[in-house]
Amino acid sequence: MALIVHKYGGTSMGSTERIRNVAKRVAKWARAGHQMVVVPSAMSGETNRLLGLAKELAPGKHTAAYRRELDMLASTGEQASSALLAIALQAEGMTSVSYSGWQVPIKTNNAYTKARIDSIDDKRVRADLDAGKVVVITGFQGVDEDNNITTLGRGGSDTSAVAIAAALKADEALIYTDVDGVYTTDPRVVPEARRLHTLSFEEMLEMASLGSKVLQIRSVEFAGKYKVPMRVLSSFTPWDIDLAEEAKSGTLITFEEDEQMEHAVVSGIAFNRDEAKVSVLGVPDRPGIAYQILGTVADANIEVDVIIQNVSKDGITDFSFTVNHADYARTIDLLKEKVLPELGATEVEGDPRICKVSIVGIGMRSHVGVAAKMFRVLSEEGINIQMISTSEIKTSVVIDEKYMELAVRALHRAFDLEQAPS
Amino acid sequence: MALIVHKYGGTSMGSTERIRNVAKRVAKWARAGHQMVVVPSAMSGETNRLLGLAKELAPGKHTAAYRRELDMLASTGEQASSALLAIALQAEGMTSVSYSGWQVPIKTNNAYTKARIDSIDDKRVRADLDAGKVVVITGFQGVDEDNNITTLGRGGSDTSAVAIAAALKADEALIYTDVDGVYTTDPRVVPEARRLHTLSFEEMLEMASLGSKVLQIRSVEFAGKYKVPMRVLSSFTPWDIDLAEEAKSGTLITFEEDEQMEHAVVSGIAFNRDEAKVSVLGVPDRPGIAYQILGTVADANIEVDVIIQNVSKDGITDFSFTVNHADYARTIDLLKEKVLPELGATEVEGDPRICKVSIVGIGMRSHVGVAAKMFRVLSEEGINIQMISTSEIKTSVVIDEKYMELAVRALHRAFDLEQAPS
Structure with missing residues (x-):
């Protein structure tokens, strides 16, 4: 008998028929003798519908008091879907109860709309569970120390599921999604992309942060911190497939490097089209310029990703970095108005048509020559490389956006990713 | 400066535009210097939509565990509308915060779907309020001692508003509805029906229990118990009408009999088409027969209204009572199967085509000859009278359903209800 946490996304909860299928699947696991906790998202479309109503009433509001009410509002989506799932489980003959975040309680800080979990009372x-109940817990939400409802931000239900699994010391957190696992790269770009049976937590972290949208990155951080085995698998298989088969489907995010791991040097290729490149040219090379440039950008709440400072020539250097597309125009303006005159640099230029392609693999630690x-x-x-950024287990390059597919396909082939490692 | 509670029904909260109007109206009251608490219902249609989903998943479920989940589900409707109203108030420049029942907390017993309020922490x-905020509190719901969400049953938001007003010792609870007050009788039946400016709490209680659907009867009981002045008024007046005019519109339910009261003998005429008559004929007249008949009915959870036992003749009597239409067939079966043989009565008969017409007036206490x-x-x-039932301030008759309009109009005229009392 194991303690298992299931998490179902909004699509899986999208109608009463789908909720009934989720209940049948969970009941199958419970009848096999497992203690079951289920964390559902809101029914698909519900969160957007609710937040749309708020936007109609207060376009452009962004105070903490407003965000508190957004959390009161949005959290109802998961409360409703959780109650419906408990009802469906009861109709399947299970004893089942649903809890909102505050009822567990799942304690968070008070950063409304993007709160962080502090603790979970188990x-x-x-x-x-000991009384034989299937417990349904709302994803996405918690409660701060003043009993205000908080939400964890978009995709927060993944994080809820993993955090709950950590608090309960669950044997595995199964994240049911509309894809059947994590792939070597996006199959829409490389049809030969292969599903990975296992992936290390660190690789998953890089994949998520580099643009693979399968899991919310904070859920992976949580899984890493508390060593919760986490499996990404499809919610579209028939609910009555053999449990043993289902239990080893999808992709397992694991912490035991030497056991089941596939010993590929490179595990996957991630890419991200959401960034733009910004450069400050002709910067006098003296201590503190990086801080002068990036401090100004950070003060405007603009997140910076890849950062490059060229080797200095005659006491003059170039400084480049990437930002999200949404912040591109604002960053250029900021640099021209504030940084350029203060710094005595010659020029600010930018390019929004770039992309970042990354190879990720825990094997890179011990293999030279991968980059x-x-x-x-x-x-x-x-393909010309414009910027390079490396970490222990990934190498990222920034290239012209038009070469993205070409680069991903060539790298996928070159690192033999269409073949399972022997 | 007064402390005022506003309650808005589902129709008033039916769209973002209507919610904006509610916010403008509340802001007007707040700007006039009043401390404001607002209790909204769910947006119209939302509660039915949610309960409909539950019914699809579990037709015919009626366990306590199921009803607990229904309350988790249905309570989300008010939580969402409350958050939206707080957002709309913020957009109007107010500082505003919304609370669910559990956040206040509003403590109830654990009778899911029909809980009763035990206490409210103010x-x-x-x-x-002292910090100048407009406080929005979800209607319809509370929390039991084990932190489970409960709801108060249909129309429970009226009760929430009055209970909150009682806990805060509010100066008045204003119940905004889709009618502009309490009438001498239903204007759809008697076009000359007149809106009452004031009505005693006891009269309102009789009117509500006798079929006037303006207020939930438990809210009137609460108002009576805690002496909360309560006003029923229209939410369809323009939000910007003069506050002084609005503050004396509608109907005030009052506790000060001799002051503002309109000294009519009869204040209003109520009627109810929802009942059916059941008779047990040829009952041996011995002690305990009422209990034998009604005890069996009560054990089946069937509510009985008017009860008549005829004068005994030769040791044999007839026993009649009314039940809700929905329970009619079940009651007849029950009497035939269980009561008839045990009692040695001769016959069970019934008539579903009856109605109850009642005259209500606190003046009846001191005026003889009204009945x-x-x-x-x-x-x-x-018009033949089939049954009669009286209390200190009302007289009800059961008559053939087809005479209902005729009876109501004739009584309205005979008691001069189309004229304001001098």
Whole structure:
């Protein structure tokens, strides 16, 4: 008997028929002897509908008092879907109860609309599990120390599920989604992309942060921190498929590197079209310029990703970084108005038509020449590299957006990702 | 400066435009210097939509565990509308915060779907009011001692508003509805029906229990118990009408009999088509027969209204009572199967085509001959009275359904209700 957490996304909860299917699947796991906790998202479309009503009433409001009410509002979506799932489980003959975040309670800070979980009390849930109940817990939300409802931001239900699994020391958190696992890269770009059976937590973290949208990155951080085994699998398989088969489907995010791991040097290729490049040219190379440029940008709440400072020539250097497309115009203006005159730099230029392509693999730690191979492959395809950024287990390059598909396909082939490692 | 509670029904909250109008109206009251608490219902249609989803998933479920989930589900309607109203108030320049029942907290027993309020903590709300905030509190719901969400049953938001007004010792609870007050009778039946400016709490209680659907009867009981002045008024007046005019519109339910009261003998005429008559004939007249008959009915959870036992003749009597239409067939079956054989009565008969017409007036206490006048008027119209039931301030008769309009119009005229009392 294991303690298992299931998480279902909005699409899986999108109608009473789908909710009934979720209940049948969960009941199958419970009847096999497992203690079950289920974390559903709101029915698809519901969160957008509610937030749309708020926007109609207060376009452009952004105070903390407003965000508090947004959380009161949006949290009702998961409360409703959780109650409906408990009802569907009861109709399947289970004893089941649903809880909102505050009833568990799941304690968070008070950063409304993007709160962070501080602690989860497992007493009430554990007592229910020991009494044989299937416990449904709202995803996406918690409660601050003054009993205000908070939400964890978009995709927060993944984080809820993993945090609950951590608090209960669950054996596995199964994240049911509309894809059947994590792929070596996006199959829409590379049809030969292969589903990974296992992936290390660190690789998943890089994949998520580099643009793979399968999991919310904070859920992966949580899984890493508390060592919760986490599996991404499809909610579109028939609910009555063999449990043993279902239990090993999808992709397992794991912490035991040497056991089941597939020993590929590179596990996957991520890409991101959402960034733009900004450069400050002719910067006098003296201590503190990085802070002068990036401090100004950070003060305007603009997030910076890849950062490059060129080697200085005659005491003059160039400084480049990438920002999100949405912040591009604002960043250029800011640099021209504030940074350029203060710094005595010659020019600000930018390019919104870039993309970032990354190879990710825990094997890169112990294999030399992986980055070099990446650069060679791109050069053979005639692709110019504009920026490079590396970490222990990933290498990212910024290239012209029009070469993105070409680069991803060439790298996928060069690192033999269409083949399962032997 | 007064402390005022406003309650808005689902129709008033039916769209973002209507919510904006509610916010403008409340802001007008707040700007006039009043401390404001607002209790909204769910947006119209929302509660039915949610309960409809539950019914699709579990037709025929009626366990306590199921009803607990229904309350989790249905309570989201008011939480969402409350948050939206707080947002609309913020957009009007107010500082505003919304609370669910559990956040106040409004403590109830655990009779899910029809809970009763035990206590309301006023600390948090009072602190907000003193800080100049407009406080929005979800109608219809509370929390039991184990932190489960409960609801108060249909129309429960009226009760919430009055209970909150009682806890805060508010100066008045204004119940905004889609009618502009309490009438001498239903204007759809008697076009000359007149709006009452004031009505005693006891009269309102009789009117509500006798079929006037303007207020939930439990809200009137609460108002009576805690002496909360309560006003029923229209939410369809323009939000910007003069506050002084608005403050004396509608109908005031009052506790000060001798002051503002309109000294009519009869204040209003109520009627109810929802009942059916059941008779047990040829009952041996011995002690305990009423209990034997009604005890069996009560055990089946069937509510009985008017009860008549005829004078005994030769040790044999007839026993009649009315039940709700929905329980009619079940009651007949029950009497035939269980009561008839045990009792040795001769026959069970029933008539679903009856109605109850009642005259209500606090003046009846001190005026003799009011009931006699009622019987005379009905007799002059050729209407046969089947059953009679009286209390200190009302007289009800059960008559053939087809005479209902005729009876109500004749009584309205005979008691001069189209004229304001001098």
